[in-house]
Amino acid sequence: MADRTMTLKVTRYRPEHRPEPYFDQFDVPFREDMVILDALNHIKDELDGSLTYRWSCRMGVCGSCGMMVNGKPRLTCSTFLREFGSKPVVVQPLEGFPIVRDLVVDMTAFMEKLRAVKPWIIRHSEPSMEAGEFLQTPEEVDRYKQFSMCINCMLCYAACPVFGKDPDFLGPAVLALAHRYNLDSRDEGWPERHQAIAVDWGIWDCTFIGECSVACPKGVDPAAAIQREKVAKTTDAMFSMMLPFGGQA
Amino acid sequence: MGGGAAGLRAAIAAAEASDGLDIALVSKVYPMRSHTVSAEGGAGAALGPDDSLDLHAFDTIRGSDYLADQHAVEAFVAEGPGEIVQTERWGCPWSREPDGRLAVRAFGGMSVNRTAFAADKTGFHLLHTLFQTSLKYERIVRLDEFFVTSLLLEDGRCVGVAAIDMRDSEVRCITAKAVILCTGGIGRVFSFTTNAAINTGDGMALAYRAGVPLKDMEFVQYHPTGLPGTGILMTEASQGEGGYLVNNEGRRFLEDYIPSKMELGPRDILSRAIIEEIEKGHAFEGPYGHYVHLDIRHLGEKTIDKRLPFVRELATKFVGIDPVHEPIPVRPVVHYMMGGIDTDEVGRTRLPGLYAAGEAACVSINGANRLGSNSLTECLVFGRRVGRLAAQDALVAAAPSENPVVRLAEAEQERLVASYLEKETGTERVAAVRRDLQAAMERGAGVFRTEESLKQAVEEVGELRERYADLSLDDRERAFNTELVAALELGNMLDVAETIVRSGLDRRESRGSHTRRDYPDRDDDRFLAHSLAFASAEGPRIEYGDVTITRWPPEERKY
Numbered sequence: 001m002a003d004r005t006m007t008l009k010v011t012r013y014r015p016e017h018r019p020e021p022y023f024d025q026f027d028v029p030f031r032e033d034m035v036i037l038d039a040l041n042h043i044k045d046e047l048d049g050s051l052t053y054r055w056s057c058r059m060g061v062c063g064s065c066g067m068m069v070n071g072k073p074r075l076t077c078s079t080f081l082r083e084f085g086s087k088p089v090v091v092q093p094l095e096g097f098p099i100v101r102d103l104v105v106d107m108t109a110f111m112e113k114l115r116a117v118k119p120w121i122i123r124h125s126e127p128s129m130e131a132g133e134f135l136q137t138p139e140e141v142d143r144y145k146q147f148s149m150c151i152n153c154m155l156c157y158a159a160c161p162v163f164g165k166d167p168d169f170l171g172p173a174v175l176a177l178a179h180r181y182n183l184d185s186r187d188e189g190w191p192e193r194h195q196a197i198a199v200d201w202g203i204w205d206c207t208f209i210g211e212c213s214v215a216c217p218k219g220v221d222p223a224a225a226i227q228r229e230k231v232a233k234t235t236d237a238m239f240s241m242m243l244p245f246g247g248q249a
Numbered sequence: 250m251g252g253g254a255a256g257l258r259a260a261i262a263a264a265e266a267s268d269g270l271d272i273a274l275v276s277k278v279y280p281m282r283s284h285t286v287s288a289e290g291g292a293g294a295a296l297g298p299d300d301s302l303d304l305h306a307f308d309t310i311r312g313s314d315y316l317a318d319q320h321a322v323e324a325f326v327a328e329g330p331g332e333i334v335q336t337e338r339w340g341c342p343w344s345r346e347p348d349g350r351l352a353v354r355a356f357g358g359m360s361v362n363r364t365a366f367a368a369d370k371t372g373f374h375l376l377h378t379l380f381q382t383s384l385k386y387e388r389i390v391r392l393d394e395f396f397v398t399s400l401l402l403e404d405g406r407c408v409g410v411a412a413i414d415m416r417d418s419e420v421r422c423i424t425a426k427a428v429i430l431c432t433g434g435i436g437r438v439f440s441f442t443t444n445a446a447i448n449t450g451d452g453m454a455l456a457y458r459a460g461v462p463l464k465d466m467e468f469v470q471y472h473p474t475g476l477p478g479t480g481i482l483m484t485e486a487s488q489g490e491g492g493y494l495v496n497n498e499g500r501r502f503l504e505d506y507i508p509s510k511m512e513l514g515p516r517d518i519l520s521r522a523i524i525e526e527i528e529k530g531h532a533f534e535g536p537y538g539h540y541v542h543l544d545i546r547h548l549g550e551k552t553i554d555k556r557l558p559f560v561r562e563l564a565t566k567f568v569g570i571d572p573v574h575e576p577i578p579v580r581p582v583v584h585y586m587m588g589g590i591d592t593d594e595v596g597r598t599r600l601p602g603l604y605a606a607g608e609a610a611c612v613s614i615n616g617a618n619r620l621g622s623n624s625l626t627e628c629l630v631f632g633r634r635v636g637r638l639a640a641q642d643a644l645v646a647a648a649p650s651e652n653p654v655v656r657l658a659e660a661e662q663e664r665l666v667a668s669y670l671e672k673e674t675g676t677e678r679v680a681a682v683r684r685d686l687q688a689a690m691e692r693g694a695g696v697f698r699t700e701e702s703l704k705q706a707v708e709e710v711g712e713l714r715e716r717y718a719d720l721s722l723d724d725r726e727r728a729f730n731t732e733l734v735a736a737l738e739l740g741n742m743l744d745v746a747e748t749i750v751r752s753g754l755d756r757r758e759s760r761g762s763h764t765r766r767d768y769p770d771r772d773d774d775r776f777l778a779h780s781l782a783f784a785s786a787e788g789p790r791i792e793y794g795d796v797t798i799t800r801w802p803p804e805e806r807k808y
Contacts, residue, residue, distance in 0.1 A: 016361070016726050033478065033568075045680030048724030050734045054278075056445040059481045059563060061373055062282045077565055100416065101729035107279070119381040122339040133337040135349030141342055142422065148342050152281050177381075184340060 005080055006030045007088040008039055010051065013099045021099060024048075027087070036076035036091060040103075052102035060217060062152035065105050066158070068092040073158035073215050095160040096167065110154060113170050117178035117196050122189025126175035140185040147180035147225055149218045156222055159215035161207075168201045172212035172222030175203060182232075194232065203229045230235055250410065250452055252280030254372070254628035255607025256634075257379035258332075262636025263643075264386040270640055272389045273423060277396045277734065280380045284433050285628065285723050286407045288372020289484035289559055289793035290356060290630070291364035293622035294329035297353050300361050301502065307801060309623060312515050313616025314761035314771065316465065316779070316796060317801035321594040321612045323799065325630050333365050341378040342367050344556075352674065354556070355489040355804045356621045358515035363620040369484050369559040375625060395421065396734050397451065398665065400428065400459045400603065401649070403655050409458065409767075410650030410723075411661040415734065418727040422658030426646035427602055427639035430456060431632065431664055434586045434608040435469075437738075438746045439694075440687035442481040442583040443475050452609040454741035456590040457748065459789035461598045462781035462792070464611040466745070467551065467753035467763045468587035471696050472618055473519035475582025477537035480764065481563055485514035485621040488512035490556050492545040494519070496531040496657020502541075510808045517618040517762045518808070520581035527580075535578060542576035546706040549573075555559060581696055585624065587615040587762065589753070591781060591794075598634030602646070604639050606631040612766035645730040669733050675721030679735050682716050686739075686746060689713070694750055699766045703754040710747050711788070717743055753788040756780060773803055 005027040013021040026047055028039045039057055044051045052080040053076075055065040067076050070090050081089065097105035098108045156172035178197045182190050197203050203226050210223040250256070260274045274280065295305040305326040310317050337351065344352045344366050347678055351805040356364040383389050394415040400423065401409040409424035432452025436444020457463050473494070474483040488494070494512055496502040506522040507514040512527045514522075523541055526532050532539040545553060545560070553561050557572075564570045564577045589611035595701055596604045596612075607628045614627060693706025717740065724732035758772035759765050778793040 015728055044732075045678070045684075049679060050726065052724075052729055052731050054282075054731075056278060056282050056447045057284070057287050058479065059287060060444065060566065061370070061559075062278075062284075062286045062445060064278065064282050071754055083540075101726070104729050109387060111279070111391075114381075115384045118385075119384075120385045121338065126338070129334060129338075133334045133343075133351050136345055137349045138345050138347060140349070141345055145342055148377070149370075151286075151373070152377075152516075181340065186338075186340060 004030050006039065006086070009088050009090045010043070010103070011092045012102050014101065017193045027076045030081060034081045034084055036069055036074070036079045036081060036089065040076065040091070046189065052104055054104055061151055063153035066094050066153040066155045068095055068158060072165040073155035074218050075153060075155070080215060094154055096158055096160070096164045097154070106132065109167065110157070112165070113174045114177070117170065117174055118189060118193050119177045119181055121181065121187050122192065124188055130158060134186045136185050143185070144180045144183035146220060147176050147183065150176055150220050151218055153217065155215045155217060156212035161209055161211065162205055166201070166205060169196060172226070175206070175229065176220055176222035176225040179229055182229070194229065197229060250275050250429065251283070251433060251607070251609065252278070252380070253285040253431060253433055254278035254375055254379060254606065254625060255632040256429070257383050258629050258632025259429050259636035259639070260381055260389050261379070261386065261642040262633040264388045266637050266640035267644060270388060270643060273392055273425070274383070274389055275392045275410065275423065276453070277393045277394060278392050280391070281377055282447070283376060285372045285442070285625070287445060287627055288375070288485035289369045289482060290489065291354060291366030291371045291622045292333060292375065292550065292625035293356060293359060293362060293364050293620065294333045294626055295326060296330050296333060296365060297362055304360055304619040305329070308359050309614060309620055310616070311618040311806055312610050312618055313439065313778065314618055314806050316387060316760060317614050318594065318797040319799040319801060320610065320797050321613045324594055325614045325627065328630045329626045331518060332626060332633065336375060336378055336629065339378050339382045342374050343694060344368060351401055354486060355513060355527050357485050357513050357519070358620040359482055359622070366486065366490065368555070369486050369557050370733040372473055372625060386420040387681065389443035390475050396737065397455060398737060399661055400455050401654050402459060403468055403649055403653055405601065406568070407600050408654060411658045413665070415729055418670065418672070418730050418733060419664040422654055424649045425655050426643035426648065427571030427604060429596070429635055429639050430590060430603070430605040430609050431607045432609045434558065435742070435745050436583050438687065438690050438742045438749070439583040439689045441475070441480050443472055443480050444583070448740050450571070450603065450745035451738065451739040451741045453590055453734070456598060456600070456603065456605065456786050457744055457782070459600060459603070460784065461600050461603065462783045463588060463624055463745070463748045464591040464779050464781055465588035465616070465752070466586070466611060466748040466782055466795070467756050467780060468617050468761055469583060469694065469749065470516055470585035470587060470762050471520040472516055472580040472584035473581050474579040475578055476564070476568055477535055477540050477578050479567055480582045481567055482582070482584065483543055483560055483564065484557070484575055485516070485544050487543055487557055489562055490545070490552065491548055492543055494523070495544050496526050497533050498531060502526050506807055514808060515618055515620060515740065520696050521764060533578065538580065540580040542579040543579045544576040545572050546574065585619055586613070587613070587619055588654045595638045596631055597638065604635045611727045613644055617763060617764050637639035666735070669736055670725055672721065673740040675719045677719045677721060677741055679720060679722070679732060682713055682720065683739050683742070688711050688741060690746055690749070694753055697764050697766050698753055700754070703750050706750040707754060710743065710750060713745055748789045752780040752782050752791055755791045768789055777803060
């Protein structure tokens with residue numbers, strides 16, 4: 001089987017025992033096709049059942065398993081051990097968030113921010129269900145599709161220097177999601193949604209460093225979303241209220 | 250309970266049904282982590298011009314090997330299109346025709362193009378759309394990362410749940426006039442599965458222990474095309490878009506098994522065909538066992554990127570194979586539980602106050618084999634149905650009395666502390682018992698089963714129960730104790746596993762996904778019936794219930 005091992009240095013935080021986080025070190029058998037999450041599962045299953053982290057789908061779509069791997073925010077289910085040669089790999093909780101336990105961070109504030117930008121279709125009037133679906137051409141889908149690919153893994157927050165300093169910053173994923181609905185031809189909520197994000201802790205907090213877009217494992221470009229919302233003027237809002245489909249059709 | 254497609258749809262339906270209700274959405278993970286997120290291919294509904302409700306119903310019933318309840322199927326197909334449109338209104342980025350209408354694609358066992366899709370991330374988009382839409386309703390209060398440990402019962406009624414708040418491992422008592430279980434499937438009971446880590450049959454086990462039977466648990470769906478090793482799903486839409494299954498002779502071997510449908514045959518037939526090819530020596534061999542090839546190269550890069558981008562992403566990332574240039578290694582993998590909590594066609598169980606929908610429930614529209622793309626639609630249709638029904642019932646139900654319920658929760662806390670957190674004896678590791686359970690199920694209750702293999706599995710699960718009683722946790726902390734949760738999940742998995750192998754042992758025929766080598770034929774005289782597994786001190790007691798036939802009398806299942 002495994003003819004060599006790899007060393008993982010993992011953050012531990014056990015508030016009932018020690019007030020500060022510390023590192024534990026584990027050796028795990030190495031396989032060429034092994035991801036960081038496999039190594040964590042090996043530790044939990046065989047060595048120390050108290051190691052604590054979130055994971056679920058192991059295919060890069062549920063967004064649970066984001067952690068700092070050698071200082072970079074990564075999905076651990078999609079990050080291969082072989083990437084790191086033979087040096088120890090350092091696994092830490094996502095940066096910028098309070099730690100609950102070991103590699104588990106507190107995402108309560110993130111969930112509140114999600115709701116704050118009204119990520120749902122807003123319309124002035126709703127045609128009857130008998131009228132069937134809203135028509136939306138493939139080109140209209142393509143306008144917002146990229147921004148609908150966010151899996152809420154929060155890697156972009158861990159990468160964002162602004163969020164690192166200001167935990168109240170609505171942040172890349174949430175602002176990109178607001179932009180996604182603003183671009184949707186079915187939506188008429190631009191004015192109120194823009195109001196929710198055109199605030200000091202929203203789009204105006206972003207200094208366009210662009211680390212979020214680099215960190216995103218799903219090809220979303222939150223930095224672009226934020227810049228596009230910044231240049232959207234009040235007059236656009238007026239237009240969007242007068243035109244059908246929020247002026248986006 | 251549960252924040253996937255069915256749970257969210259039920260919560261929204263309940264919120265829309267009345268202003269006078271408080272709705273709690275309780276989930277062991279944040280809703281957008283639910284396993285709905287991994288559904289790829291699409292959601293089936295008779296939307297196309299060449300389609301009809303009867304055709305969708307017939308395909309579903311034939312696919313079920315005549316074990317589906319036909320009145321439920323009729324309701325399902327009738328409400329499916331409206332639910333797809335509803336999620337479209339809520340913003341789901343469905344793939345479109347050039348003129349802007351919803352597009353539909355081909356899927357296995359369906360006579361016409363019927364599967365609405367959002368590229369091949371349909372579950373992801375549907376889940377996030379439902380979750381984001383649910384945020385609109387302030388009446389829906391989320392209890393994220395709460396793990397339900399038992400149902401609270403009072404005078405023969407379900408009056409709420411006891412749940413651990415994972416933050417501090419304290420049992421909270423959530424009283425309710427109606428409790429809906431939408432906790433998904435059981436894939437992790439097997440070692441090789443497409444399912445996420447969270448799919449441990451929690452809701453099924455809760456209902457079962459409360460006296461509600463689990464129906465048709467012998468019917469476990471193997472998906473023909475999972476990646477060897479990880480079990481990651483390669484969507485059936487790959488075949489819907491025109492992909493081939495090829496053996497080690499370079500031949501599309503399905504011409505020997507189901508020539509009329511080839512790659513668009515139903516999943517049970519395709520999975521059996523692949524296993525038989527493996528047994529004939531027609532498969533490739535790799536480090537994770539035998540496999541065949543799924544070849545989509547001829548579709549071309551443009552189509553693959555437009556219609557199957559996730560397949561390309563997953564194959565490239567996890568097995569280092571770019572399907573634009575190379576065929577993908579695939580083998581049958583546990584994917585879906587046709588069985589589940591016995592409900593009627595609106596989601597009511599036989600325990601007053603308790604309801605269920607989605608994969609956790611067994612209505613049954615899926616019978617002995619579910620057709621691909623019916624499950625997302627099932628979550629929507631029956632999620633809405635059960636949400637409305639539970640809301641109506643809750644408006645007229647009496648409030649549970651406070652005292653007994655609080656005492657029940659206290660007793661539950663004491664049990665968890667004594668059995669796990671402060672237990673001083675025990676030598677077994679959670680992971681070891683779990684791994685042996687998964688291996689036993691894989692051996693005993695796989696694609697092909699026999700009296701002997703199932704008996705063996707029954708015995709092994711029994712032994713594993715004894716080992717479970719000897720469990721000892723490394724983790725004794727109260728803060729976010731995932732080992733405690735894993736231990737409780739393992740308890741649920743053992744309960745559910747026992748019903749699978751017992752029901753399988755007693756069904757001495759072959760129907761749909763349940764294939765007995767010793768009983769190769771379907772036997773309608775004895776087994777055109779739903780199995781019902783009741784909990785008892787001696788393990789599951791199997792009874793049988795009627796199948797509802799309306800307009801499609803059972804006939805030989807031919808393609």
